[in-house]
Amino acid sequence: MITQKRRFLYQPNPLSSIICWSWTLAVFFIGVIIWLEITHFQWITLACFVMFAFISWSEIHFRKISIEDGTLVVGRIINPKWLVADLDEITNVQTNKYQLGFVAQGKIYSFILPSNSVIEISSLIAEAQNKRRN
Secondary structure, eight states: OOOSOEEEEOEEOHHHHHHHHHHHHHHHHHHHHHHHHHSSOOHHHHHHHHHHHHHHHHHHHSOEEEEETTEEEEEOSSOTTSEEEEGGGOEEEEEOSSEEEEEETTEEEEEEOOHHHHHHHHHHHHHHHHHHHO
């Protein structure tokens, strides 16, 4: 069992990521369109670029998977404890190079993570399940 809190940054499943980042890029393109229509830089263009930077930062920073004391906590942008599950209750763990999928509380979850995070989370889940069996 791990004794320290581990945090991982993630993106939601591929389809949700594409939709979310498309809306984020729409804010950026609205700023560019306003800038090119007016032909010189205005405060509204700056506001669109600042809003784009803030939304991008929050989409990266607030999506976290935390593992501490045998509990997996997945936080979204608005809901920091969206999913709380014990590691030994997670089943059907599927991994690809950059994707982690599992079933928890009767629902299927899929996340995009760096490859080293996928390896570490899947090994922590496997370790917790092995301890439960023994």
